[in-house]
Every structure is written in structure tokens, then in C-alpha cells.
Amino acid sequence: MAADTLYRRITDHANRADPYPLYAELREHGVARQEDGTYLVGTYHEIAELLHDPRISSDQRNRTNPDEFALGREGMPVSFIGLDDPEHDRLRRIAMRPFGPPHTPGRVDALTGEIAKVAEQLIDSFRDRDRIDLVDDFAYPLPVTVICRVLGVPREDEPRFHAWSQTIIDSFDPTPGTDPTERRRAGLDARSAMGEYLGDLADHRRGRQSDDLLTAFVNDPGPEGGFTREELMTTSVLLLIAGHETTVNLITNGMLTLLRHPEALDLLRREPALMPRAVEELLRYEPPVQLLPQRSPLTDVEVAGVTVPKGSPLILVLASGNRDPQRFHDPDRFDPTRQDNQHFGFGSGVHSCFGAPLARVEAQIALTELVRRLDAPRVVEDPPPYRRSPILRGPRHLLVEYGGTRP
Amino acid sequence: MKIVVDLNRCQGYAQCAFLAPQVFEMHGEEALRYTPLAPEDQSERVRRAAAACPVQAILVEEEAGPGVR
Ligand code: HEM
Ligand code: SF4
Numbered sequence: 287m288a289a290d291t292l293y294r295r296i297t298d299h300a301n302r303a304d305p306y307p308l309y310a311e312l313r314e315h316g317v318a319r320q321e322d323g324t325y326l327v328g329t330y331h332e333i334a335e336l337l338h339d340p341r342i343s344s345d346q347r348n349r350t351n352p353d354e355f356a357l358g359r360e361g362m363p364v365s366f367i368g369l370d371d372p373e374h375d376r377l378r379r380i381a382m383r384p385f386g387p388p389h390t391p392g393r394v395d396a397l398t399g400e401i402a403k404v405a406e407q408l409i410d411s412f413r414d415r416d417r418i419d420l421v422d423d424f425a426y427p428l429p430v431t432v433i434c435r436v437l438g439v440p441r442e443d444e445p446r447f448h449a450w451s452q453t454i455i456d457s458f459d460p461t462p463g464t465d466p467t468e469r470r471r472a473g474l475d476a477r478s479a480m481g482e483y484l485g486d487l488a489d490h491r492r493g494r495q496s497d498d499l500l501t502a503f504v505n506d507p508g509p510e511g512g513f514t515r516e517e518l519m520t521t522s523v524l525l526l527i528a529g530h531e532t533t534v535n536l537i538t539n540g541m542l543t544l545l546r547h548p549e550a551l552d553l554l555r556r557e558p559a560l561m562p563r564a565v566e567e568l569l570r571y572e573p574p575v576q577l578l579p580q581r582s583p584l585t586d587v588e589v590a591g592v593t594v595p596k597g598s599p600l601i602l603v604l605a606s607g608n609r610d611p612q613r614f615h616d617p618d619r620f621d622p623t624r625q626d627n628q629h630f631g632f633g634s635g636v637h638s639c640f641g642a643p644l645a646r647v648e649a650q651i652a653l654t655e656l657v658r659r660l661d662a663p664r665v666v667e668d669p670p671p672y673r674r675s676p677i678l679r680g681p682r683h684l685l686v687e688y689g690g691t692r693p
Numbered sequence: 694m695k696i697v698v699d700l701n702r703c704q705g706y707a708q709c710a711f712l713a714p715q716v717f718e719m720h721g722e723e724a725l726r727y728t729p730l731a732p733e734d735q736s737e738r739v740r741r742a743a744a745a746c747p748v749q750a751i752l753v754e755e756e757a758g759p760g761v762r
Binding site: 386387393395562563566643650 | 706707708710711712713714718719720721737738740741743744745747748749
């Protein structure tokens with residue numbers, strides 16, 4: 287089929303369960319121009335270069351035809367994932383101050399005990415059953431509980447912010463041929479509502495002491511000065527969404543992959559110390575973020591012999607780079623002990639994932655406990671039904687049956 | 694356990710400093726300092742750090758083989 291329909295085929299929900307043959311087709315073309323002037327890149331070395339190229343922007347305002355809905359709106363501008371340096375760097379550093387080194391090096395490590403406890407309690411509740419939905423019963427509630435704890439958001443408000451989050455994610459669904467106007471407007475409304483909600487929570491923390499990011503943002507701005515209220519709102523929305531719409535897919539894709547590879551599951555049950563590397567391999571083999579749809583060049587840029595004109599939409603298909611045989615030996619093989627594994631699961635370059643250490647620990651603990659405690663687990667339906675989004679890809683449900691649970 | 698970081702390869706992503714903060718420490722935004730002989734009670738954290746390093750700059754030599762906890 288023609289290479290200029292690849293994006294349409296990749297975003298087609300019918301191909302969600304197995305997009306990898308399409309990515310192989312994309313890599314054969316190096317760079318594939320689409321019918322609408324969008325450029326797709328799927329080869330490892332080209333993606334790596336572009337992610338480190340300062341001529342490539344993440345800011346929609348640099349597009350010839352910016353998506354007006356991706357520009358944010360008055361009072362709720364774009365968050366730092368959609369900005370370039372130096373503005374991106376300033377905001378990311380303010381956000382990092384209470385989250386990681388150099389200022390708060392112990393945050394993620396201090397959370398490991400709590401993450402393990404949440405995982406333990408969730409699995410305890412499987413005891414009297416023989417079938418679970420891994421998504422709704424485990425992979426979703428775990429990271430949500432954790433990100434609520436980190437940000438300082440009451441867990442019982444989950445139904446509210448989950449609805450907003452879904453609306454926001456659906457609003458940037460790029461499926462061509464669907465009319466996005468209504469969805470986009472709903473997405474902007476949801477973003478504003480979530481921003482106000484988080485801004486209000488933060489206002490109430492002023493002058494109080496509590497070990498969470500919202501409290502730190504308002505009370506400890508640091509030497510560079512902290513966020514404006516607007517910046518606090520947009521950044522907190524970004525963290526809440528990124529923190530709970532991605533890790534769920536790493537845990538679910540991860541368990542599905544292990545259930546499809548029983549020898550790997552056995553190995554990890556015998557040697558749990560191998561789990562950190564296995565999670566890196568899962569991030570390569572079934573990455574929760576499949577592609578980055580936001581980039582565009584600030585000037586005409588040559589990519590693998592093709593000129594990508596200034597201001598065109600440039601889509602980097604991370605999941606395709608992860609399967610590039612020019613970079614990875616036997617890339618379609620799932621090898622939990624793979625050593626040379628510089629994958630794009632968390633992106634690369636200045637925008638590389640802010641929450642990666644947290645997501646890694648969550649997935650390592652979650653999968654270690656599932657593997658250890660579920661007796662003879664098996665998938666009920668393979669492939670399972672997938673979520674709508676081709677960007678944040680993962681099963682909507684994953685029914686798993688098991689013989690029993692171990693203590 | 695013995696730790697060696699190939700500082701030529703290290704690009705200061707700080708993944709290690711999140712995951713084993715008592716062993717790896719960032720000085721300023723870029724410079725990494727680490728403890729070459731880490732106590733055994735840090736081994737799980739060090740394993741996490743080594744796996745997470747995006748450029749695989751961390752080499753770990755464990756007293757016992759991997760898998761023994
Ligand atoms: C398995 C889980 C996760 C995956 C696969 C993932 C993946 C990614 C990827 C690929 C990017 C790069 C985006 C780009 O270059 O445009 C990114 C950025 C980001 N992630 Fe994650 N992420 C995960 C979990 C998290 C968590 C738990 C948080 C929050 C605590 C988070 C916060 C962010 C933020 C704030 C950015 C923007 C960074 C920037 O623009 O500088 N992520 N993530
Ligand atoms: S994770 Fe690797 S690259 Fe990053 S600071 Fe540590 S050793 Fe250096």
C-alpha cells in the first residue's frame with residue numbers, strides 16, 4: 287500500500303493490537319510524507335538525531351497551520367511539554383525542585399515502600415476470586431494512588447479528574463477523517479476545569495506543611511522564583527495526566543507480554559532481581575507512548591535525504607525506532623535480559639520523561655508482585671480490546687484468570 | 694558491591710540519583726558523584742539505577758551472583 291497513507295493506517299483502531307508490521311513498512315521508507323503534508327519518521331538513528339536537534343520545536347506556534355486547540359487558551363496556556371527552551375527548561379526546573387535531584391534526591395526512593403503497600407493491598411483483594419480485569423483492578427488504581435500522593439490530590443476526587451483526563455486524551459486523538467472540533471473544545475474545557483481544581487487545591491496549601499508537590503510549589507519557590515498561578519495550573523495538569531494515563535499501559539502491556547512469554551515469566555519468578563532490566567525491555571518492546579505527534583522544524587531540515595519543510599507536522603514514531611534492526615539485535619524478540627537497550631520508551635533529549643524514575647519503580651514493583659503472587663495466570667482473551675488512542679496505546683481491559691494467590 | 698561509572702559515557706541524566714540517592718549524587722545539574730563501594734543493603738537500588746541509566750554507563754560487581762537476595 288502507499289506510504290502516504292501510513293499514518294491513517296497506524297491510527298486506525300483496527301490496527302491497534304498489532305501496529306508493528308506498519309512500523310516495519312514505515313522504516314523501509316525512512317521518512318514518509320503523508321497525504322496532508324505530515325512527515326513520519328520511524329528509524330532509530332533519525333529519531334535520535336531529531337530528538338536532540340535544536341531546530342526541531344515542540345511548540346505548535348511554530349507550525350505553518352497550528353492546531354488552534356493545541357495552543358491552549360487564555361488563562362490556560364500550553365504546559366512545558368509543548369514549549370521550547372529556554373521557557374521549557376525554566377518551567378521543568380521549577381517542577382523538578384520538589385521531585386528529584388539535585389534539590390530533592392530522595393523523593394522517588396522514599397515512595398517505594400508505599401508503592402509496594404498499594405500493590406500488596408490490591409492483590410490481597412484478588413484472593414477470593416479467580417478472574418480479574420488487570421486494568422481496572424490493578425494497573426489503573428496503582429499509579430493513580432501514587433500520583434495523587436505525590437501531587438497532594440485527594441484520592442477520592444478520582445472520578446472527577448478521571449473524566450477530565452479522558453476528555454483531554456480523546457481531544458488530541460489524531461485519527462484523520464474524524465471531525466475533531468467538538469472533541470477539541472471539550473478537551474480545552476476539561477483542561478481549564480482541571481487546572482482550576484488543582485489551582486484551588488494549591489491555594490489552600492499556602493502556609494501549610496505537607497510533603498507533596500502542590501504544597502512545595504506554593505511554599506518553596508526556590509532561588510529562581512516559582513510558578514505563576516497559571517504556570518502552576520498547567521504544570522499540575524500535565525503531571526496529573528502524564529502520571530496516570532501512561533504507567534497503567536506499561537503495567538498492562540508488561541503483564542500481557544509476560545503472559546505471552548511463559549519462559550520469561552518463569553525466569554522473573556525465579557530471579558526477581560532481573561526485573562529492572564525486564565522493564566527496560568518492555569519499554570522498548572511495547573512502549574506505552576508509541577509516537578510523538580507534536581514536533582515541527584524551525585527551518586527546512588534534511589532527514590534521511592528528504593527535506594522536511596519548515597513548519598510541517600513531524601511525527602516521531604518511537605515504537606518503530608525501538609524495533610529498528612539497524613539498532614537492536616533481533617528487535618522483534620522479547621528478551622528480558624537484553625543488555626544493550628537504549629530505547630525511546632521515555633523519549634530522549636530535553637523533553638525526555640520527567641517522571642521516568644517513578645514510572646520505572648511503579649512498574650518494577652507492580653510486575654514483581656503480580657508474577658510472585660498469581661498462581662498459573664493466563665489471559666482470557668488475546669488480543670484484548672484496546673483503548674482508542676494510538677499515542678498512549680494499551681488494552682482497555684485485560685481479563686486474567688489464575689489458580690489462586692500466594693501470600 | 695563494587696560500582697564503576699564510565700564517566701566518559703555518563704551524560705548526567707540523573708536517573709541513577711533518583712533511584713539510589715545514597716550511592717549516586719548530582720552536584721549541580723550535571724556532575725555525578727558516586728560511592729564506588731556501596732553497602733550490600735543498597736544492592737536492589739543500585740540494580741535499579743544501573744538498569745535505568747540511558748547510556749548504560751554503570752557497571753556493578755556483586756559479591757554474590759545476581760538473583761540472590
Ligand atoms: C510508563 C510511564 C511513562 C511513559 C512511557 C512516559 C513517556 C514519556 C515520553 C515518551 C515523554 C516525551 C515527550 C516528548 O518528547 O514530547 C514524556 C514526557 C513527560 N513525562 Fe512521561 N512517561 C511516563 C510516566 C510519567 C509519569 C509518572 C510522569 C509524572 C510524574 C510523567 C511526566 C512527564 C512529563 C512532565 C513530561 C514532559 C517532559 C518535558 O517536556 O520536558 N511521565 N513521558
Ligand atoms: S543515569 Fe547514567 S548517564 Fe545518568 S547520571 Fe547516572 S550514570 Fe550518568
